[in-house]
Amino acid sequence: MCGIIGIIGKENISxxxxxxxxxxxxxxxxxxxxxxxxxxxxxxxxxxxxxxQALEGVDVKGxxxxxxxxxxxTAGMGAHIREDAQPFFxxxxxxxxxxxxxLTNCSELKKYLGDQSIYLSTGCDLEPxxxxxxxxxxxxxxxxxxxxxxxxxxxxxxxLIRGAFTIVAGLVIRGKPTMFCARDPYGIRPAVWGRTKDxxxxxxxxxxxxxxxxxxxxDVGAGxxxxxxxxEEPKSYLIDKKGIAPCVFESIYFARPDSIINNNSVYxxxxxxxxxLGQEILSKNINVDxxxxxxxxxxxxxxxxxDTIGKPYAECFxxxxxxxxxxxxxxxxxxxxxxxxxxxxxxxxxxxKKLLLVDDSIVRGTTLKRVVSLLKTRGKAKEVHLAIHCPxxxxxxxxxxxxxxxxxxxxxxxxxxxxxDTTSPCLDEQRRMEKQIAVCLGADSLTYLSIDGLNSVAxxxxxxxxxxxxxxxxxxxxxIEEMRNGRKGISCACTTS
Ligand code: SF4
Numbered sequence: 382m383c384g385i386i387g388i389i390g391k392e393n394i395s396x397x398x399x400x401x402x403x404x405x406x407x408x409x410x411x412x413x414x415x416x417x418x419x420x421x422x423x424x425x426x427x428x429x430x431x432x433x434q435a436l437e438g439v440d441v442k443g444x445x446x447x448x449x450x451x452x453x454x455t456a457g458m459g460a461h462i463r464e465d466a467q468p469f470f471x472x473x474x475x476x477x478x479x480x481x482x483x484l485t486n487c488s489e490l491k492k493y494l495g496d497q498s499i500y501l502s503t504g505c506d507l508e509p510x511x512x513x514x515x516x517x518x519x520x521x522x523x524x525x526x527x528x529x530x531x532x533x534x535x536x537x538x539x540x541l542i543r544g545a546f547t548i549v550a551g552l553v554i555r556g557k558p559t560m561f562c563a564r565d566p567y568g569i570r571p572a573v574w575g576r577t578k579d580x581x582x583x584x585x586x587x588x589x590x591x592x593x594x595x596x597x598x599x600d601v602g603a604g605x606x607x608x609x610x611x612x613e614e615p616k617s618y619l620i621d622k623k624g625i626a627p628c629v630f631e632s633i634y635f636a637r638p639d640s641i642i643n644n645n646s647v648y649x650x651x652x653x654x655x656x657x658l659g660q661e662i663l664s665k666n667i668n669v670d671x672x673x674x675x676x677x678x679x680x681x682x683x684x685x686x687x688d689t690i691g692k693p694y695a696e697c698f699x700x701x702x703x704x705x706x707x708x709x710x711x712x713x714x715x716x717x718x719x720x721x722x723x724x725x726x727x728x729x730x731x732x733x734k735k736l737l738l739v740d741d742s743i744v745r746g747t748t749l750k751r752v753v754s755l756l757k758t759r760g761k762a763k764e765v766h767l768a769i770h771c772p773x774x775x776x777x778x779x780x781x782x783x784x785x786x787x788x789x790x791x792x793x794x795x796x797x798x799x800x801x802d803t804t805s806p807c808l809d810e811q812r813r814m815e816k817q818i819a820v821c822l823g824a825d826s827l828t829y830l831s832i833d834g835l836n837s838v839a840x841x842x843x844x845x846x847x848x849x850x851x852x853x854x855x856x857x858x859x860x861i862e863e864m865r866n867g868r869k870g871i872s873c874a875c876t877t878s
Contacts, residue, residue, distance in 0.1 A: 382635055382782055383467070383481040384408030384451040386589050387549035389560045389609045390580035394419075394447035395439050401582065401589035402432045402449045407637060408481075408585060409451035416468035416477030418551035418558045419445035423477060427466040444611060446551035446560045450479040453783065465505040471515040474526060475552055478511045481585055482546035482570040483781035485856055493541060510546070514538045526554055528608055532618045535563060535606055539621045543854055545569035545628070545780035545844075547601070549583055560609045566623040567853045568603030569780050569844050571631055571642045574615070581609040586640040600643060603627075626844040626853035629835070630782065633771045634678055634741045648681050650838060654770040655682030655739070657834040659689025662737070667766050667826055669737040671730070673697035675752060682770040683739035690737075697731050697738070697760065698724040720751045726760030735764040735825075742771045743818070744784055746791030750822045757823070764825040772832050772848040773814060775803050779856055784847065795821055804850040805832065 384405030388397045398415050413435035414427030428435035432451060441447060450467035467479040483506060484490065490509035491501060499516065501508050518526060518534035531554065547570045548563045562583040564572045574583040575590035575597045582590055583601065590597045601607050604622030607615050627643045628635075638648040672692050674683035677700065687694035701723050736756065743749055749767070756762040773792035777785045787793050795817045796803045801810045808831050819827035832849055839845070846852040 382408050382453045383479075384585045384589075385449065385479045385481045385547065385549050386582065386584040387446065387448040387479075387551065387560045387562060387609075388577070388580065388582050388593075389446045389558065389611060390577055391444040391611070392442055392579065394443040394445055395436075395441040397577070397582070397593055398447040398449040399432055399436050399439070400592050401584055402436075402451050404588040404592040405585050405637075406432055406451055408635065409453040412452040412462050412466035413450065414452075414466045414468050414479070415439055415447060415449045416470060416479070416551060417441045417445060417447045418475075418477060418553060419443065420558070421475075421553060423470055423475060425468055425470045425477060427463065427468065429462040429466070445558045448477055448479050448549050448551050448560070450481075464503045467505065467507055469503075469505070469507050469511050471511050474515060474518055474524075476511065476515055476518075476550055477552070478507060478514075478548060478550040480507045480510065480546050480548045481781065482565065483544050483779065484510060484542055484546065485544040485779050485854065485860065486542065490541065506544075510538070510542055510548070513541055514550075526552075528554055528559075528616065531561065531608075532606065532620070535620045539566065539604075543856075545854065547572040547585070554608075554610070557610055561606050562601050562609075563606035563620060564601045564603055565854075566604040566621045567626040567844070568600075568643075569626055569628050569853065571627065571636070572601040573642065574598055574601055574607060574609075580611060581615060583607070583609070586636055586642060588637050588640045591639070597641060624853060625842040627842075628780065628782075629839050629843045629845045630742075630771075630778075630847065632839065635782075638678075638681060651679075651681035651770065652685045653838045654830060654835070655685025656689050657838055658682065658768055658770050658828065658830045659686040661831060661834060662686065662768060662828050663690055665826075665828060667737070667828070668735060669764070669766055670734040671695040671697075672737045672739060672768075673730075675724070675738060675740040675749075676700040678741040679739045679770060682741070686737065686739055686768060692737070695730050696727060697736060697756065697762075698726055700724055720748060720755065724752060724755065726756055728760055731756060731760035731762045733761065733763050735766070736762045737766045737768055738824075739768045739770065741769070742774060743769055743791060743822075744774050745789050746818070746822055753823045765823075767819065767822065767824045767827040769827070769829045771830055772835055772845075773806075773811065773818075773829050774847050775805070776847050776850045777861075778847050779852070779861070780844065780846075780854070782847075791818060791821065805848075808833070
């Protein structure tokens, strides 16, 4: 998961990009970058760190195009943070590009490019995408490209690339800086666009549009490309649409609650997920005194659950907003200290109480296990019952979310031990699995939202493969095995997105 933005405007374009990127800083804290097309001049700057550190001092006024990227942090990529950060630039025909997502056939793309003596120098999957697009564009017309040429080059590129991606690029078309935003054939990763006071903006989430005091106009559709040029209305073309399957995890966890993505309010979706889960908890007769969220993502769902089951909502943790990331720390002691630093229980709220602790999801389970332990030891909670506002994560994600190794998933491991079909268990099997995982996490009970509950809120047109195993973009068994075995086989795929 990464955050991307593109601006076309007359002034302060780099400052607008920096502001818009800060609004999606939650989508990546590893590195930030900016690329500018200003008349016929291209400029790229990228560095490790948060937006304010990485892009400090960058100031390009415009007019022109500026695009930006925040990179999602992943373990094991530390030595290449700067090289793998985005944007990437190709001199001929002159394109700066960022993307959010993950290409699933990088090995093939690397070979395809190698056969034409085009070589890669980084581990980022944007690099082959950019080089293939530029190669196709140059073959269609070597100079003075028109929008039709770019559309044709994208169509050729889409025939070769597989996976989930939203691309934002800046280039010069017929002498004029131009920005385009293109989404994969299923619209798996999000893309929104809006109108600023002197141009246009496109981004991963609408919060980037809000912060620029601009008008949110809607989504870039699945398989669609939109072109934005100064003093012209946006132009839209269909490149290749295969279906509609936006990532449901965006609404559950990734996106900011104040964002509108895929034309839905994320906050409202989380309230509805909480309501459904509350109804399922009622049917299990779990007896609790208070309902509390693990801050911040699960707050709307916890409010809704408290309302549905008729128990008081109470905060049980204070979150330290300045603590560092916890999940890449090298030792167990470090990680436990980090959880204590990040979440401090409010003993006066918890002591002697039976708590229903609401969280958005369980992936590896390691953090939640420490959180439960913290509530019971330091917080002196009498009982901790868990309520998770999504179904069990049983399948890896190959579309840009850092959970491509199935054996890392606690629900998969524990389900396997029970001899249950791990692809998509029925509700009875899910309830058996919940007991097993609750023990594993040291909790008194656990309730996941059912798949039916998720479908009733999110509808059928979505990617929910990590829950139900139905992948919109098919992968070969070999590739799935390679990705499950630690991403070793995808030689140029990065999990930057
Ligand atoms: S597999 Fe899960 S996390 Fe990945 S794109 Fe689909 S819904 Fe999102």
